[in-house]
Amino acid sequence: MIEARGLTKTYGAKTAVYNLSFTVQPGLITGFVGPNGAGKSTTMRMILGLDEPSSGTVTVGGHPYRKLPNAPRQVGALLDAKAVHGGRSARNHLRCVAQLSGIPQRRVDEVLDVVGLREVAGRRSKGFSLGMGQRLGIAGALLGDPQILLFDEPVNGLDPEGILWIRNLMKKLASEGRTIFVSSHLMSEMALTADHLVVIGRGQLMADMSVRDFINTHSASFARVRVPDGEQGQRAKLTAALTEHGGQVQPEDDGALRVAGLPLPRISDLAHDAGVRLWELSPHEASLEEAYMRMTQGAVDFRSTVDQRSGLQQPAGPVPPQGYAAPAPGYAPPAAAPGAPPVQPGYAPAAPQGYAPPPPAPPHAPAGAAAPAPREGEAPR
Amino acid sequence: MAAPSAVLKSEWTKVRTVSSTMWTLAAALVLTAAVGALLSGVMNATYDDLSRAEQLTFDPTLVSFFGMMLGQLAMVVFGVLVVSTEYSSGMIRTSLAAVPQRAAFYVSKVVVATLLALVVGLLTSFVTFFVGQALLGDHSASITDDNVLRAVIGAGLYMTVITMFSMGVAAMLRSTVLSLGLLMAFFFLISSILAGVPATRDVARYLPDQAGSAVMQVVPGALDSDKLPYGPWGGFGIMCAWAAAALIGGYAVLKKRDA
Numbered sequence: 308m309i310e311a312r313g314l315t316k317t318y319g320a321k322t323a324v325y326n327l328s329f330t331v332q333p334g335l336i337t338g339f340v341g342p343n344g345a346g347k348s349t350t351m352r353m354i355l356g357l358d359e360p361s362s363g364t365v366t367v368g369g370h371p372y373r374k375l376p377n378a379p380r381q382v383g384a385l386l387d388a389k390a391v392h393g394g395r396s397a398r399n400h401l402r403c404v405a406q407l408s409g410i411p412q413r414r415v416d417e418v419l420d421v422v423g424l425r426e427v428a429g430r431r432s433k434g435f436s437l438g439m440g441q442r443l444g445i446a447g448a449l450l451g452d453p454q455i456l457l458f459d460e461p462v463n464g465l466d467p468e469g470i471l472w473i474r475n476l477m478k479k480l481a482s483e484g485r486t487i488f489v490s491s492h493l494m495s496e497m498a499l500t501a502d503h504l505v506v507i508g509r510g511q512l513m514a515d516m517s518v519r520d521f522i523n524t525h526s527a528s529f530a531r532v533r534v535p536d537g538e539q540g541q542r543a544k545l546t547a548a549l550t551e552h553g554g555q556v557q558p559e560d561d562g563a564l565r566v567a568g569l570p571l572p573r574i575s576d577l578a579h580d581a582g583v584r585l586w587e588l589s590p591h592e593a594s595l596e597e598a599y600m601r602m603t604q605g606a607v608d609f610r611s612t613v614d615q616r617s618g619l620q621q622p623a624g625p626v627p628p629q630g631y632a633a634p635a636p637g638y639a640p641p642a643a644a645p646g647a648p649p650v651q652p653g654y655a656p657a658a659p660q661g662y663a664p665p666p667p668a669p670p671h672a673p674a675g676a677a678a679p680a681p682r683e684g685e686a687p688r
Numbered sequence: 689m690a691a692p693s694a695v696l697k698s699e700w701t702k703v704r705t706v707s708s709t710m711w712t713l714a715a716a717l718v719l720t721a722a723v724g725a726l727l728s729g730v731m732n733a734t735y736d737d738l739s740r741a742e743q744l745t746f747d748p749t750l751v752s753f754f755g756m757m758l759g760q761l762a763m764v765v766f767g768v769l770v771v772s773t774e775y776s777s778g779m780i781r782t783s784l785a786a787v788p789q790r791a792a793f794y795v796s797k798v799v800v801a802t803l804l805a806l807v808v809g810l811l812t813s814f815v816t817f818f819v820g821q822a823l824l825g826d827h828s829a830s831i832t833d834d835n836v837l838r839a840v841i842g843a844g845l846y847m848t849v850i851t852m853f854s855m856g857v858a859a860m861l862r863s864t865v866l867s868l869g870l871l872m873a874f875f876f877l878i879s880s881i882l883a884g885v886p887a888t889r890d891v892a893r894y895l896p897d898q899a900g901s902a903v904m905q906v907v908p909g910a911l912d913s914d915k916l917p918y919g920p921w922g923g924f925g926i927m928c929a930w931a932a933a934a935l936i937g938g939y940a941v942l943k944k945r946d947a
């Protein structure tokens with residue numbers, strides 16, 4: 308079992324992980340999901356005692372890793388497939404690791420067989436493909452036959468066959484009662500592999516729930532609503548009316564509105580009462596990947612949206628779509644986010660466990676604002 | 689954690705399974721012996737051109753170790769690489785996840801590399817001495833002469849301590865390029881420049897390589913050089929203090945910083 312409590316890590320002015328609390332249970336595959344730069348690798352390094360948390364604690368089996376008796380026999384980790392000396396052969400690399408951990412040498416050939424690298428074991432790892440590197444890293448993690456396994460982005464660089472292989476390997480390991488903590492930036496992959504999800508964005512916990520609950524919560528239906536083109540006033544008016552009656556409204560890229568939390572007939576009635584004509588009112592289902600992207604991008608996008616407006620002096624209106632990966636490098640630490648209100652609507656009710664769905668009507672929602680400003684946590688897409 | 693012997697064994701496997709170890713250590717031996725042989729031959733041929741004072745303080749043992757100037761650089765590379773490739777490759781994370789007790793990891797690494805450097809250093813010093821003396825002809829020294837054996841063993845120890853110093857520096861800087869850049873420039877240029885300029889000469893005597901090389905001198909004030917303020921072992925002790933300081937600094941960095 309891995310337990311993180313209030314885990315925070317800052318590198319200089321940069322907050323990589325902020326107040327993260329979660330528990331990883333044995334016998335399950337726990338997927339650790341977040342966009343690039345969300346803080347997954349940093350968290351993994353803190354679990355392994357490589358990086359010292361700025362505050363908070365993380366324990367493995369009740370002990371901080373550095374105090375864990377016989378650590379390498381209890382915990383195996385794949386951190387970075389390239390973290391081997393390229394001049395050493397795969398077998399010699401594993402020999403070094405086995406000796407460091409006090410593991411008998413015959414185990415080296417066993418794990419080479421498990422990951423299918425027996426054939427190339429004598430070759431220098433410099434010439435390995437990324438996929439072979441991942442397999443070598445996984446072999447290293449399996450050496451001590453540990454009860455707890457950490458894999459940081461193990462499917463990176465694997466071909467479909469390799470992905471299937473590692474998915475099945477992890478399932479088998481979990482079925483033996485082991486604790487599996489595996490990170491990925493792809494929700495689709497984790498939805499297929501994991502039993503439980505810990506979702507982070509911008510270093511903060513976004514969700515901690517079973518995959519089933521995540522799907523139920525986030526594959527929610529919504530409506531697309533469109534007012535006549537060029538009628539900004541109508542759009543604002545409708546947004547205000549729907550928000551006031553408990554709808555969650557977000558602008559879409561094409562000027563339409565995405566409305567959740569209100570049935571279609573009710574939306575129609577409210578529009579009618581507000582004197583707004585509709586060009587479109589259609590039902591939709593949000594996909595899991597979409598839910599994840601909205602959730603994590605919300606955190607990521609908040610700041611870059613602000614940047615773009617001030618930098619380019621854009622007039623009010625729908626904010627252009629944000630690239631999925633692009634905002635990651637530049638986002639600010641939570642505390643430093645410009646204009647961040649003390650409470651982060653949507654996710655902030657920082658319940659240590661569980662993702663809190665956005666409150667129906669955020670107290671600070673700008674009733675009747677000229678253009679619906681994207682609320683943080685729910686960026687435009 | 690694994691038993692200390694297992695960690696030592698692993699560090700030995702690490703050192704032995706990369707080709708840079710073989711290359712740097714072989715280079716140390718060959719450079720030291722070959723350059724020493726060359727200069728011994730030249731000295732023998734030009735002995736009559738030396739000044740009277742130089743002839744009176746002629747130190748054939750020291751002459752045969754002139755190649756140490758270059759050979760030590762190979763030991764520097766060896767010492768740096770042993771430590772810095774852990775960082776450049778990322779292996780350090782695998783290593784420290786396997787051995788969370790950083791002191792055990794560090795001590796094992798230093799001990800293994802030091803022992804290897806000692807073996808190679810002694811081999812080099814004896815080979816270099818005998819080859820050099822053979823080429824010095826009439827002006828050569830014998831291993832049984834007073835203090836000569838001390839100087840020959842001292843040369844091997846000198847190479848060992850240079851390696852230790854380099855490991856400490858690399859552990860502090862954590863970068864191959866930075867460490868090599870600094871140490872190469874220091875040992876090859878800065879140290880000898882400082883020693884050559886009268887204003888800084890007195891200070892330069894306490895630099896690790898300048899102080900340490902006193903142990904290779906058999907004749908005090910060899911080749912009409914200035915008298916040193918310390919004896920052969922005193923100078924070597926100063927060098928050891930430098931190495932100890934670097935290694936302690938390296939440990940402090942390893943202990944404190946994120947891997």
Ligand SMILES: Nc1ncnc2c1ncn2[C@@H]1O[C@H](COP(=O)(O)OP(=O)(O)O)[C@@H](O)[C@H]1O
Nearest residue numbers: 318321323341342343344345346347348349350
């Ligand atoms: N050693 C470090 N020094 C400075 N910043 C770091 C360091 N490690 C990670 N970061 C920053 O912390 C953030 C989280 O990084 P990381 O944990 O690697 O994210 P992920 O693994 O989810 O992609 C990134 O913005 C990254 O730039």
Ligand SMILES: [Mg+2]
Nearest residue numbers: 347348459460
């Ligand atoms: Mg990462």
